[in-house]
Amino acid sequence: MTPTTVLAVQSVSCHLRQQLVLDAVTFSVREQELICVLGPHDSGKTTLLQAIAGLLPVTTGEIALVGERMSTPMTSVPAHQRPVGLVFQDYALFPHLTAQENLAFACPRPMTQEHKEAVQEMLTLLGLTECAVRYPRDLSAEQQLRVALGRALLCKPRLLLLDAPFPAMDSQQRDRLIAEIRDLLKQRQIAAILATVSREEAFAWSDHVVLLHEGKVMQQGNPYELYYRPVQRAVADFLGNTNYLPITVLSEHQWQSPMGDFHANYPLGFPTGSQCDWLVRPQEIALALDPDGAALIEDRVFLGTSNVYRIRLAERVLTVQTSNWFEPGQQVRISIRPDQPILFPALPPDVSVTE
Known part of the structure; x- marks a missing residue:
């Protein structure tokens, strides 16, 4: 059975x-799907959420x-007639109302016994029982987010919008909350859109990522596709650490690199003789201790579950x-699985991509 399309954004443009x-932004959200709108500051993420919520008009689309x-x-x-819940970046809690009263604000008036029970259930569900009578100024950032989330959910939305809700939290707190909110939304079968500048948040949250830059969709797809199959250099650079190896296309399936010649199973898509840059993610390079290896380990950063190394290969740092x-100073042999390489036209000397 095909999932219902909860949101369809078709060729939408907005002016401020x-x-x-x-x-001309286009994408859709299906039932129970968790989407991330990812992009740098001033890329249009908040404007997009406000347009979906009915707080801003559209120019086209x-x-x-x-x-x-x-x-x-x-x-x-009007915004109040749309089946949408919105969690603002600053949470927008009423400072003169307690946590419980902020939640109750989402209920129609006069409140029935059923509404009062729903508020109590939400307090329990979100772990807010002990701070129900506290005011926002007495709540932590996490507790404020939980109140804002509960208020949005009490409106029984078909679509939940979250505008960068995690900036005041450390990474462990954020990751735990993302997992908890994901589980809650999946259980309640609520589709949601998270807007953020953080690729870590995007990857942890998303079934689907829409990458925005200067108001345009650069690429969209599942997180794996965007990270390992970027369609342009700017996408690759925004989504994390990049290594670029200069290569020369030898034939439809072969290329020459500083590590030797490689063969691809599919056509490379560049004419023979083309000078290109081969995108290799840090996780795609294997190291082996070898006194005669061509690469030298210059530095190591321990991340707990993995290590990040700075490797010197001739004139290049990977x-x-x-x-x-491995220890800094050790010689290593490096290898890369060729699979189907991601190639971009080589940049002219002294030119870098910043967008």
């Missing part, structure tokens, strides 16, 4: 103060929720991530 902020048109350049369904333990 006469400046284009979103440019269409936004539909559960098959019903919500936003077009000519019409817009980043390698592996669980194996």
Whole structure:
């Protein structure tokens, strides 16, 4: 059975103060799917969430929720009539209301006994019972997020929007919360969109990632696809550490690199003689201790579950991530599984990609 499309964003553009902020953005969210809108600051992430929630008009395109048109350049369904919950970056809790009262604000008036029980259940579900009568100023960042999340969920949304909700938290706290919120949303069969600048948050959260830059979708797909099969150099660089090895295309399936000649199972897509850069992620390089190896370990950073090494190979420095333990100063032999290489046209000398 095909999952229901909860959200359809089709060729949506938005202007703020006469400046284009979103440019023909298209993507969809299916039932129970967790999406991440990822991108640098000022890439249009918050604007996109506000447009979906009905807080901003669209200049072009269409936004539909559960098959019903919500936003077009000519019409817009009011925010309070959309089946959407929104958790703001600053949580937007009412400072004069307790945690329990902030949750109750999501319920219609007058509150019934059923609504009161729903508030109590949400307090218990989110671990807020002990701080129910505290005010936001007396709550930690995590507790404030839990209140904001509970308030949004009490509205029974079909789609939940979270705008960078984790910036005030350390990585362990954030990772634990992401796992907990994911489980909660999956259990309740609620689709959700997380907007963030953090690739770590995006990878931990997402079934699907939409990468934005300057209001445009650069690439979208599952996290693995974006990380290991980027369609352009800027995507590769934004998503993590990159190694680029200069290569020369020898034939439709062969190329020459500083480590020797390689063969691909599929056509390389570049004419013979082309100068390209071969993208190799740190996890794709294997190291073996070898006194006659061509590479030298210059530095090591221990991450707990793995090590990140800085490797010197002739005039090049490579980043390698592996669980194996080596000492700085040791000679090593390096190897790379060729599989199907990701190649980009070589940059001219003294040119770097910053976008």
